[in-house]
Amino acid sequence: MALARVERLSFAYPDGGPALREISLELRAGEVVALLGPSGSGKSTFLRALAGLVPHFHGGRFSGRVEVAGLDTRSARPSELAGTLGTLFQDPGDQVVFTRVEAEVAFGLENLGTPPLEIPGRAAAALAAIGAGELAGRRVAELSGGELQRVCLASVLALEPRLLLLDEPTSQLDPDGAANAIDLARSSGAAVVVSEQRPERVLEACDRVLFLEEGRLVLDAPLEEAFARLPPAWQPREAELPVAEPRGEPVCRLEGVSFGYEPDQLVLQCRSFEACRGEIVAVVGPNGSGKTTLAKLATGLLEPAAGRVVRRGRACYLSQDPGRYLVAERADEEVALAVGGDLPRARRALGQLGLSAQAGRHPRDLSSGERERLALAAVLVAEPDLLVLDEPTRGVDPERKDELAELLRRQSPSRATVVVTNDRVFAAAVADRAVSTAPEREVVLA
């Protein structure tokens, strides 16, 4: 018997065009389903429809029927469906209620009426299962993006739902953490629907693949059949990180640098790191190993506690969080901030990233994938001598990633480019060489 049934589901947000069109499918207990599709194709909306958040929370025009465990989502509120299903949203920072990890994981269990004496044990078990047991007593504000994502996943898994809805659950996790998260979701016994922009992370573990395009379900097939029918960019790819020596004129050099946010807590020690004009360097390593710190030191956003950073020319840094590139009222004005308000130049940069049509829109009206590209345009426009991109492919679909890699390669002769990333496929595609911050928090050649 089907755990969830979707019949001719169509939906449009209150002020938008159709987000979902005539989707029909069934989800069976225990199956793991990969939900793929380009940015803005309706993946997150589809997950929200399964969770009952569409239409209850968002409003809009809803037609068709969604039934989960026998409950019609039009009559059952999302809070009534909670527990039967668990939802993990895209941005972990926006779904945290409490300030401490253990209270955060316990929150859902309390809402579902779990007997009080069971709550601490189940919360601790969920954290341990996701490899975050040591985070239990920590403050949420102190966690890295990857750690926070694991805590949010533990919060959902603690509910032991029958249907798990995961919206890009590994976007901030390193490859090992991502594999662990997907394995854990699979072994929970729940039916799992995972939306992903890094197909290689989910395709190996899934039974079935759904592919959305402009709100339509264009592929619903078992894994083997899906491999043959998926667009080339969505096929899993080998990721072999290139090993090479630095070459060319050094634009940035870190020598004997160390850094800690607290005096007694060293985050990074770097014997030597160099980025030269004409090369693209990928910085990889596990969550919390100091990749972002290295990026900020290289661009001068942080000053080292010891050692020396030498830079030549202008340096630009792209933050992990695209929400930080929403200062202006229009997308082109946002991009123009870095070039003294030069709007034609800003529009050219938007065009390079496929956002020409969005130039006049408010940055907050863009989808998450579009915001990522807007943020990229906001730094690329400056044509810096040193360009440091921190997780530039978060929320970006494979086709756009290929385009980004091509763009960076094309522009690489004029600058030194450093790409901090957990996306090894992208790193392999774009980089001339890779360095790792693992495992002893000391930058070494990969």
Next chain:
Amino acid sequence: MSPAPAAALLAGLVAAALLADRTASVGAIAALLFLVCLRAPARRRLYLAGAIGSGLAVVLVTPFVETIGSHVLWSGPTVPVLGQLDVTSEELRNGLFQGLRLTAVALAFSAYALLLDHDRLVQAAGFARRSVLAIALATRLVPTLERDAAGLVEALRGRGVEVSGLRGRARLLTPLLAGSLERALNLAEAMEARGYGRPGATRAPRDRWGLRDRLAPLAGALAVVLGVLWL
């Protein structure tokens, strides 16, 4: 001390500061709360500056907008709407009193925001849990905005745009407000998806109260009585 009794004690001190009618008494309560705030490990500067700054503003403005007393210390020009500007010793005293009152209330809030574990406070709430959670989330707004502002400034610096001066920082107000509204919506959605608002919710077991925890609400109540009768 557990957060619930500590919150009760702070509430008692606020009530005492509002009920007392002697400047020295209110000043003593404000000084006590100031010392408590100094125990906060981090971020206290912003809160202390806000609390003392708002109190000072009241001290400075009150003599010009009030018209009480007959002992004129300074006579100024006549201003439309406000009338003649003058400062009397009674107005100065009242300004100081009201300023200290506001400072005491703001310092009590600062102590609540900086020193109390809001998670445990929400979990300890035996009734009105929704209201306590709403207050805890609202309290988090200040540090969250602080973090967001730092993030925006860092992203701008990362593009070579320096944010300086009042005008530069004022430009961040709109995105900060819009960002916090967006975050509030996302959080509300995530809370509903995790069953918030469903009947039959339970609570994780609470810590047992020690002697100090039991004494703190009594001390808060005593402060209120003292405020009414003697301070």
